Amino acid sequence: MRIHLPVIVAAALFAAASYAQDDMSKVEIKTEKLADNVYMMTGAGGNLGVSVGEDGVFLIDSQFAALTPKIQAAISALSPKPVRFMLNTHWHFDHTGGNENLGKAGAVIIAQENVRKRLSTDGFIAFLGMKTQASPAIALPIVTFTRDATFHLNGEDIRATYAPAAHTDGDTVVHFPKSNVTHMGDTFFNGLYPFIDTSSGGSVAGVLAAVDRELKTAGDNTKIIPGHGPLATKADLKAYRDMLAAVSSRVAAQVKQGKKLEEVVKSKPSAQYDAKWGKGFLAPDKFVEMLYGNLKK
Numbered sequence: 001m002r003i004h005l006p007v008i009v010a011a012a013l014f015a016a017a018s019y020a021q022d023d024m025s026k027v028e029i030k031t032e033k034l035a036d037n038v039y040m041m042t043g044a045g046g047n048l049g050v051s052v053g054e055d056g057v058f059l060i061d062s063q064f065a066a067l068t069p070k071i072q073a074a075i076s077a078l079s080p081k082p083v084r085f086m087l088n089t090h091w092h093f094d095h096t097g098g099n100e101n102l103g104k105a106g107a108v109i110i111a112q113e114n115v116r117k118r119l120s121t122d123g124f125i126a127f128l129g130m131k132t133q134a135s136p137a138i139a140l141p142i143v144t145f146t147r148d149a150t151f152h153l154n155g156e157d158i159r160a161t162y163a164p165a166a167h168t169d170g171d172t173v174v175h176f177p178k179s180n181v182t183h184m185g186d187t188f189f190n191g192l193y194p195f196i197d198t199s200s201g202g203s204v205a206g207v208l209a210a211v212d213r214e215l216k217t218a219g220d221n222t223k224i225i226p227g228h229g230p231l232a233t234k235a236d237l238k239a240y241r242d243m244l245a246a247v248s249s250r251v252a253a254q255v256k257q258g259k260k261l262e263e264v265v266k267s268k269p270s271a272q273y274d275a276k277w278g279k280g281f282l283a284p285d286k287f288v289e290m291l292y293g294n295l296k297k
């Protein structure tokens with residue numbers, strides 16, 4: 001996806017890092033082993049999930065275009081095979097920026113059908129004031145699904161499950177049942193206030209529903225990859241759920257009373273959580289503003 005110039009600052013913010021689009025040269029891709037053949041990779045943008053084995057490489061998300069060579073190099077340290085399948089957890093540019101490169105390299109790109117719809121046309125992320133351009137055909141998911149899909153690969157049944165109206169209208173949560181690993185995409189920001197993209201069909205209720213489904217199925221030893229932030233446990237996901245439910249219900253109550261945005265922000269409904277969650281992509285006031293905009297809708 002090509003990004004307009006004014007977008008660059010927001011893109012860097014979005015990655016919760018100080019890297020501008022043209023300064024990916026300093027970004028390092030770090031690999032963390034989670035199970036025999038499942039890994040998490042971090043660089044800039046959304047966290048990656050990787051399954052390697054005799055059937056080929058299955059990759060979750062693609063970060064930014066400038067990072068594709070580094071991501072491919074990190075994968076080649078794990079497997080001699082190229083990326084066979086790449087699944088996008090949602091359409092945002094910090095998860096799909098490498099799609100064009102990977103598509104050209106022969107990867108089959110897969111996503112929930114709304115991801116393809118949004119990548120196919122010019123887009124706008126209202127809260128960030130960010131315009132995005134339609135992706136070229138080679139960068140689009142060529143296999144789409146509505147509810148879920150299963151990949152019988154590398155010795156396990158990898159399950160991709162749609163999370164409706166969550167962070168966007170096209171989120172997928174991916175389970176590796178044998179490896180006991182889950183990739184939550186951006187339905188989970190670990191240790192930083194989450195962004196919920198109302199203008200892309202996201203909702204607080206949908207994020208809470210996705211998290212609740214995972215809390216029901218995850219065990220204490222399940223390794224949970226968040227869209228942003230460090231690798232997590234079920235306890236971390238529970239803490240995130242409790243924070244989001246508490247702050248959003250306080251904001252919702254004030255919305256119901258007809259309070260103005262400034263009044264809600266001034267009431268500091270997130271105060272008790274700010275020290276732990278407020279130092280990432282969204283500062284406390286912006287987080288409250290984001291919730292207000294979502295819940296007012």
Ligand SMILES: [Zn+2]
Nearest residue numbers: 090092167186
């Ligand atoms: Zn996102």
